[in-house]
Amino acid sequence: MIKADESPWKYLVLWLRLYFAFHYLKSGLNYVIFDFIPDFSRSGAVGPYLAEMTNIGFYPLVKYLEVILGAMLLFNFMVPLALIVMAGITFQIAYLNLVVSPHPRQKFTGTQELLLNCSLLLAYGGYYVDFLRAKVKPYSLWEGFHKRSSLTKT
Amino acid sequence: MKQVISGRHYVLIAAVAIVWTLVVVGFSTSMGERPLRMYDWGPPAFAGLITLIVMFVNNRRQK
Numbered sequence: 001m002i003k004a005d006e007s008p009w010k011y012l013v014l015w016l017r018l019y020f021a022f023h024y025l026k027s028g029l030n031y032v033i034f035d036f037i038p039d040f041s042r043s044g045a046v047g048p049y050l051a052e053m054t055n056i057g058f059y060p061l062v063k064y065l066e067v068i069l070g071a072m073l074l075f076n077f078m079v080p081l082a083l084i085v086m087a088g089i090t091f092q093i094a095y096l097n098l099v100v101s102p103h104p105r106q107k108f109t110g111t112q113e114l115l116l117n118c119s120l121l122l123a124y125g126g127y128y129v130d131f132l133r134a135k136v137k138p139y140s141l142w143e144g145f146h147k148r149s150s151l152t153k154t
Numbered sequence: 155m156k157q158v159i160s161g162r163h164y165v166l167i168a169a170v171a172i173v174w175t176l177v178v179v180g181f182s183t184s185m186g187e188r189p190l191r192m193y194d195w196g197p198p199a200f201a202g203l204i205t206l207i208v209m210f211v212n213n214r215r216q217k
Binding site for chain 1: 162163166167171174177178182193196197201202204
Protein backbone atom coordinates (compact mmCIF):
# COMPACT_ATOMS: atom_id res chain seq x y z
CA MET A 1 0.00 0.00 0.00
CA ILE A 2 1.38 3.42 -0.91
CA LYS A 3 1.77 5.47 2.26
CA ALA A 4 1.61 9.23 1.78
CA ASP A 5 4.08 9.85 4.61
CA GLU A 6 6.90 7.72 3.15
CA SER A 7 9.53 8.79 0.65
CA PRO A 8 9.26 9.40 -2.27
CA TRP A 9 5.49 9.94 -2.01
CA LYS A 10 5.89 12.21 0.99
CA TYR A 11 8.08 14.54 -1.09
CA LEU A 12 5.82 14.34 -4.11
CA VAL A 13 2.99 15.47 -1.84
CA LEU A 14 5.26 18.22 -0.47
CA TRP A 15 5.93 19.41 -4.03
CA LEU A 16 2.19 19.40 -4.79
CA ARG A 17 1.39 21.27 -1.57
CA LEU A 18 4.05 23.92 -2.15
CA TYR A 19 3.09 24.26 -5.82
CA PHE A 20 -0.57 24.79 -4.99
CA ALA A 21 0.39 27.17 -2.17
CA PHE A 22 2.57 29.32 -4.45
CA HIS A 23 -0.11 29.14 -7.16
CA TYR A 24 -2.72 30.60 -4.82
CA LEU A 25 -0.35 33.10 -3.21
CA LYS A 26 0.85 34.56 -6.50
CA SER A 27 -2.74 34.98 -7.72
CA GLY A 28 -3.99 36.49 -4.47
CA LEU A 29 -0.98 38.74 -3.79
CA ASN A 30 -1.07 40.06 -7.38
CA TYR A 31 -4.37 41.69 -6.41
CA VAL A 32 -3.67 42.46 -2.74
CA ILE A 33 -0.32 44.16 -3.39
CA PHE A 34 -0.59 45.43 -6.97
CA ASP A 35 -4.39 45.86 -7.24
CA PHE A 36 -4.17 43.85 -10.45
CA ILE A 37 -7.50 42.89 -12.00
CA PRO A 38 -7.33 41.12 -15.38
CA ASP A 39 -9.04 42.62 -18.41
CA PHE A 40 -12.23 40.59 -18.51
CA SER A 41 -13.42 42.17 -21.78
CA ARG A 42 -11.24 39.64 -23.61
CA SER A 43 -12.43 36.65 -21.61
CA GLY A 44 -15.30 35.63 -23.85
CA ALA A 45 -18.45 34.30 -22.19
CA VAL A 46 -16.74 34.33 -18.79
CA GLY A 47 -16.04 38.08 -18.98
CA PRO A 48 -19.45 39.45 -17.83
CA TYR A 49 -19.57 36.94 -14.97
CA LEU A 50 -16.12 37.95 -13.67
CA ALA A 51 -16.83 41.65 -14.23
CA GLU A 52 -19.99 41.37 -12.12
CA MET A 53 -18.04 39.47 -9.44
CA THR A 54 -15.70 42.45 -9.29
CA ASN A 55 -18.57 44.96 -9.18
CA ILE A 56 -20.21 43.31 -6.16
CA GLY A 57 -16.88 42.90 -4.35
CA PHE A 58 -16.76 39.12 -4.54
CA TYR A 59 -13.61 38.98 -6.72
CA PRO A 60 -11.52 40.91 -4.13
CA LEU A 61 -12.91 38.65 -1.38
CA VAL A 62 -11.79 35.56 -3.27
CA LYS A 63 -8.34 37.08 -3.82
CA TYR A 64 -7.85 37.73 -0.08
CA LEU A 65 -9.11 34.20 0.58
CA GLU A 66 -6.52 32.87 -1.89
CA VAL A 67 -3.77 34.55 0.12
CA ILE A 68 -5.03 33.01 3.37
CA LEU A 69 -5.46 29.54 1.86
CA GLY A 70 -2.08 29.68 0.11
CA ALA A 71 -0.40 30.64 3.38
CA MET A 72 -2.16 27.78 5.20
CA LEU A 73 -0.80 25.32 2.65
CA LEU A 74 2.66 26.87 2.65
CA PHE A 75 3.03 26.68 6.44
CA ASN A 76 1.28 23.29 6.72
CA PHE A 77 -1.49 24.74 8.87
CA MET A 78 -4.88 23.01 8.85
CA VAL A 79 -4.23 21.69 5.34
CA PRO A 80 -7.30 19.37 5.19
CA LEU A 81 -9.58 22.34 5.95
CA ALA A 82 -7.81 24.59 3.43
CA LEU A 83 -8.14 21.95 0.69
CA ILE A 84 -11.89 21.67 1.21
CA VAL A 85 -12.35 25.44 0.88
CA MET A 86 -10.03 25.47 -2.14
CA ALA A 87 -12.19 22.78 -3.75
CA GLY A 88 -15.00 25.31 -4.06
CA ILE A 89 -12.76 27.78 -5.87
CA THR A 90 -11.31 24.97 -7.99
CA PHE A 91 -14.77 23.83 -9.06
CA GLN A 92 -15.67 27.35 -10.20
CA ILE A 93 -12.40 27.79 -12.11
CA ALA A 94 -12.69 24.36 -13.71
CA TYR A 95 -16.30 24.90 -14.76
CA LEU A 96 -15.61 28.34 -16.24
CA ASN A 97 -12.44 27.23 -18.04
CA LEU A 98 -13.55 23.81 -19.25
CA VAL A 99 -17.25 24.34 -19.98
CA VAL A 100 -18.07 28.03 -20.38
CA SER A 101 -14.96 29.39 -22.10
CA PRO A 102 -12.82 26.46 -23.29
CA HIS A 103 -9.88 28.25 -24.95
CA PRO A 104 -6.82 25.90 -25.10
CA ARG A 105 -4.95 27.93 -22.47
CA GLN A 106 -8.01 27.96 -20.20
CA LYS A 107 -8.52 24.22 -20.75
CA PHE A 108 -5.05 23.70 -19.32
CA THR A 109 -5.67 26.07 -16.40
CA GLY A 110 -8.94 24.37 -15.47
CA THR A 111 -7.40 20.90 -15.77
CA GLN A 112 -4.39 21.92 -13.70
CA GLU A 113 -6.58 23.27 -10.89
CA LEU A 114 -8.53 20.00 -10.79
CA LEU A 115 -5.38 17.87 -10.86
CA LEU A 116 -3.64 19.80 -8.10
CA ASN A 117 -6.63 20.03 -5.78
CA CYS A 118 -7.83 16.44 -6.31
CA SER A 119 -4.32 15.00 -5.91
CA LEU A 120 -3.90 16.81 -2.61
CA LEU A 121 -7.38 15.80 -1.45
CA LEU A 122 -6.39 12.20 -2.11
CA ALA A 123 -3.03 12.61 -0.40
CA TYR A 124 -4.72 13.98 2.73
CA GLY A 125 -7.88 11.92 2.21
CA GLY A 126 -7.37 9.86 5.33
CA TYR A 127 -8.61 12.84 7.33
CA TYR A 128 -11.87 12.86 5.36
CA VAL A 129 -12.78 9.22 5.87
CA ASP A 130 -15.34 10.10 8.53
CA PHE A 131 -17.08 12.39 6.00
CA LEU A 132 -17.86 9.32 3.92
CA ARG A 133 -20.11 7.59 6.43
CA ALA A 134 -23.44 6.76 4.77
CA LYS A 135 -25.72 6.99 7.81
CA VAL A 136 -24.80 9.10 10.81
CA LYS A 137 -26.23 10.50 14.00
CA PRO A 138 -25.72 14.14 15.01
CA TYR A 139 -22.28 14.65 16.56
CA SER A 140 -21.45 18.21 17.57
CA LEU A 141 -18.09 19.85 17.01
CA TRP A 142 -17.34 20.21 20.74
CA GLU A 143 -18.10 16.50 21.34
CA GLY A 144 -15.55 15.67 18.68
CA PHE A 145 -12.91 17.92 20.27
CA HIS A 146 -13.66 16.43 23.68
CA LYS A 147 -13.30 12.89 22.35
CA ARG A 148 -10.03 13.79 20.60
CA SER A 149 -8.56 15.34 23.75
CA SER A 150 -9.60 12.26 25.82
CA LEU A 151 -7.89 9.96 23.32
CA THR A 152 -4.65 11.97 23.38
CA LYS A 153 -4.57 11.94 27.21
CA THR A 154 -4.68 8.09 27.47
CA MET B 155 10.77 5.10 11.48
CA LYS B 156 13.86 5.88 9.41
CA GLN B 157 12.98 6.62 5.80
CA VAL B 158 15.70 6.09 3.25
CA ILE B 159 15.92 8.78 0.58
CA SER B 160 17.80 7.34 -2.37
CA GLY B 161 19.10 8.94 -5.55
CA ARG B 162 16.07 7.60 -7.43
CA HIS B 163 13.80 9.69 -5.22
CA TYR B 164 15.71 12.87 -6.06
CA VAL B 165 15.49 12.01 -9.76
CA LEU B 166 11.75 11.33 -9.53
CA ILE B 167 10.95 14.63 -7.80
CA ALA B 168 13.25 16.63 -10.09
CA ALA B 169 11.76 14.96 -13.18
CA VAL B 170 8.18 15.61 -12.13
CA ALA B 171 8.95 19.26 -11.31
CA ILE B 172 10.87 19.86 -14.55
CA VAL B 173 8.33 18.14 -16.79
CA TRP B 174 5.39 19.95 -15.25
CA THR B 175 7.23 23.31 -15.37
CA LEU B 176 7.81 22.76 -19.10
CA VAL B 177 4.14 21.90 -19.58
CA VAL B 178 3.16 25.09 -17.76
CA VAL B 179 5.64 27.12 -19.85
CA GLY B 180 4.15 25.70 -23.03
CA PHE B 181 0.54 26.42 -22.19
CA SER B 182 1.08 29.75 -20.41
CA THR B 183 2.91 31.16 -23.44
CA SER B 184 0.23 29.65 -25.72
CA MET B 185 3.04 27.76 -27.44
CA GLY B 186 5.28 30.80 -27.87
CA GLU B 187 2.67 33.44 -28.69
CA ARG B 188 2.75 35.13 -25.27
CA PRO B 189 5.80 36.24 -23.25
CA LEU B 190 7.17 33.91 -20.60
CA ARG B 191 6.62 35.15 -17.05
CA MET B 192 7.95 33.95 -13.71
CA TYR B 193 4.33 34.31 -12.59
CA ASP B 194 3.59 31.16 -14.60
CA TRP B 195 6.67 28.95 -14.25
CA GLY B 196 7.63 30.12 -10.75
CA PRO B 197 5.29 27.98 -8.60
CA PRO B 198 6.19 24.52 -9.95
CA ALA B 199 9.89 25.35 -10.30
CA PHE B 200 10.35 26.89 -6.84
CA ALA B 201 8.22 24.18 -5.25
CA GLY B 202 10.53 21.60 -6.85
CA LEU B 203 13.66 23.41 -5.68
CA ILE B 204 12.42 23.72 -2.10
CA THR B 205 11.31 20.08 -2.06
CA LEU B 206 14.75 18.90 -3.18
CA ILE B 207 16.40 21.04 -0.49
CA VAL B 208 14.06 19.59 2.18
CA MET B 209 14.87 16.05 0.96
CA PHE B 210 18.60 16.78 1.19
CA VAL B 211 18.31 18.25 4.70
CA ASN B 212 16.18 15.32 5.92
CA ASN B 213 18.62 12.84 4.42
CA ARG B 214 21.54 14.52 6.18
CA ARG B 215 19.67 14.45 9.51
CA GLN B 216 19.09 10.71 9.24
CA LYS B 217 22.76 9.92 8.62
